[in-house]
Amino acid sequence: MNAIEIRNLTKTFGEKRAVDGLNMTVPQGAIYGFIGENGSGKSTTEKLICGLIRQSGGEIKLFGKNRDDPEVRSKIGVLIEAPGCFPNYTVWNNMKLQAANLGLKHEDEEIRRVLHLVRMDGAASNKFKNCSLGMKQRIGIAFALLGNPALLVLDEPINGLDADGMRIMREILTDLSKRGVTVLISSHILGELEKIATHYGIIRGGKMLKEMTAEQLNADCPTYVALKTDDMEKTRDILQRAFGRADMDEQTGEIRVYGVLAQDVAKYLFGNFGIAVSEIRTAKISLEEYYINLMQEGKK
Amino acid sequence: MNANVKNGDFGKRLKTMLKVDALRMFTMPTVWIMFGISLALPVVILVMTSFVGGGTGEGAMAFTNVWQAIGSAGGNATGMDLASMCNINLLYFLVMIFVCLFVGEDFRSGYSKNLFTVRSKKSDYVLSKTIVLFAAAAVMFLLYFLGAMIGGGIAGLSFDPSEVGGSAGGIFACMISKIFFVLVFVGIALTLSTVGKQKLWLSILCSLAAGMLLFTMIPMMTPLDAGGFQVVLCVLGGPLFALGLGAVSCVILRKTSLC
Numbered sequence: 051m052n053a054i055e056i057r058n059l060t061k062t063f064g065e066k067r068a069v070d071g072l073n074m075t076v077p078q079g080a081i082y083g084f085i086g087e088n089g090s091g092k093s094t095t096e097k098l099i100c101g102l103i104r105q106s107g108g109e110i111k112l113f114g115k116n117r118d119d120p121e122v123r124s125k126i127g128v129l130i131e132a133p134g135c136f137p138n139y140t141v142w143n144n145m146k147l148q149a150a151n152l153g154l155k156h157e158d159e160e161i162r163r164v165l166h167l168v169r170m171d172g173a174a175s176n177k178f179k180n181c182s183l184g185m186k187q188r189i190g191i192a193f194a195l196l197g198n199p200a201l202l203v204l205d206e207p208i209n210g211l212d213a214d215g216m217r218i219m220r221e222i223l224t225d226l227s228k229r230g231v232t233v234l235i236s237s238h239i240l241g242e243l244e245k246i247a248t249h250y251g252i253i254r255g256g257k258m259l260k261e262m263t264a265e266q267l268n269a270d271c272p273t274y275v276a277l278k279t280d281d282m283e284k285t286r287d288i289l290q291r292a293f294g295r296a297d298m299d300e301q302t303g304e305i306r307v308y309g310v311l312a313q314d315v316a317k318y319l320f321g322n323f324g325i326a327v328s329e330i331r332t333a334k335i336s337l338e339e340y341y342i343n344l345m346q347e348g349k350k
Numbered sequence: 351m352n353a354n355v356k357n358g359d360f361g362k363r364l365k366t367m368l369k370v371d372a373l374r375m376f377t378m379p380t381v382w383i384m385f386g387i388s389l390a391l392p393v394v395i396l397v398m399t400s401f402v403g404g405g406t407g408e409g410a411m412a413f414t415n416v417w418q419a420i421g422s423a424g425g426n427a428t429g430m431d432l433a434s435m436c437n438i439n440l441l442y443f444l445v446m447i448f449v450c451l452f453v454g455e456d457f458r459s460g461y462s463k464n465l466f467t468v469r470s471k472k473s474d475y476v477l478s479k480t481i482v483l484f485a486a487a488a489v490m491f492l493l494y495f496l497g498a499m500i501g502g503g504i505a506g507l508s509f510d511p512s513e514v515g516g517s518a519g520g521i522f523a524c525m526i527s528k529i530f531f532v533l534v535f536v537g538i539a540l541t542l543s544t545v546g547k548q549k550l551w552l553s554i555l556c557s558l559a560a561g562m563l564l565f566t567m568i569p570m571m572t573p574l575d576a577g578g579f580q581v582v583l584c585v586l587g588g589p590l591f592a593l594g595l596g597a598v599s600c601v602i603l604r605k606t607s608l609c
Binding site: 097100101102103104120123124126128130131132133134135136137138139143146147148150151152153193197 | 370373462464466471
């Protein structure tokens, strides 16, 4: 059974179609990286999944049941935009309210557990308004984790986190995924997403452009050899003739050759043409690069 | 993974929600400010209007009897004199403002987002809010009553209800009617707050406008010499009106964006 199944989802705001016939499948236990440009419909889709806004058309099923089923809703943990906390309340009191709303059996124990999970044990007595942005994000995650949800919907949860905060967030999400929790996470920090996501969905103009697993992404993002020589133009022509594809990377000023080993390229250039390689390395197309290419292709 | 969240039946859900709303309300500085205003307002009005006139001016003529601060017999107090304007009926506006502040904070803080994600029942929310806000409004009316006693005592006003066409029983019935009639105003402000959501100014402005339209109804429905008819009308009509508007609020919450 899939944790989320969306078919032909549509949401219009007046004339604007924010979500336009979106299809999406998130398997149980996946960390689903939801990627898209600003205004592409990510947050709207997440709000629709959580029932915070009503769809204009289409169907949303969570764990095989209707999204509005009370049993299903009690399994969702959400962090959308910012955690919904009262600024003048302490973190503990804010969490007490949410725990009471959820009808949790052992409220205090549960709050301590989730605060410990996000490494915020010491912040319980702080007023929410006095917490830093990073702390607020972690408190938001703690909120979402109350009651052991089976599905976490997180909108830009790593925004505003420092390097340590990002590491902690990675650890938390990976750990939750191992325990069977499904995580739907949207973020613009693709480098971080790439480290944890098991599935991806790329949205554009309210439509799902592509859905794939991390393995499929790996297959679509080949490794390449990046190199520099004294005569870049000549080298590129030679490599293009020899290996079929050699691209000039405008940003780094390197030539990229795909599907070859670095030592083979260096030997070939020096042995056959006397061209010495000044710099050479093996790299892999990142999610960010893949995403940018996909977006550019779409625009063309 | 099995979430350990209890869904519960209607009674349990409502009990939980009431607990949360009550906890929220009584930890909110605004409610204590409102209670303070409710207690101090009649004291200030009665004492000021008595002393400013020095016993001979217009101020002294405004209140001659302490029960004028509660209402007027026969519901005639719809004029523009001070006693008609500055009495307990002002609380209806204060209650509406408080409803807007309380409900508006749910939407402004994003708390409603957390709430409605895990709870699909908008009716629980509306019903719970109506009950706790009614309770707070009732406390405000009782505090105003107490404040009127204190203010009247300080200003040396007469406590004889017959001077203003009332009786002890009538005053009791008047207070019961006023307290239950506030449900009409709570219902209106709650509905308008669900429309305004984060836009607190919109909810307050619309609520006050609606309150002004209904203001002249208050003395008619809750006169100082109220009898069984007024009590029954307000005790039954108030909750029914609030329930009807609650249903409208639920529809608004279901059909509109919650964040």
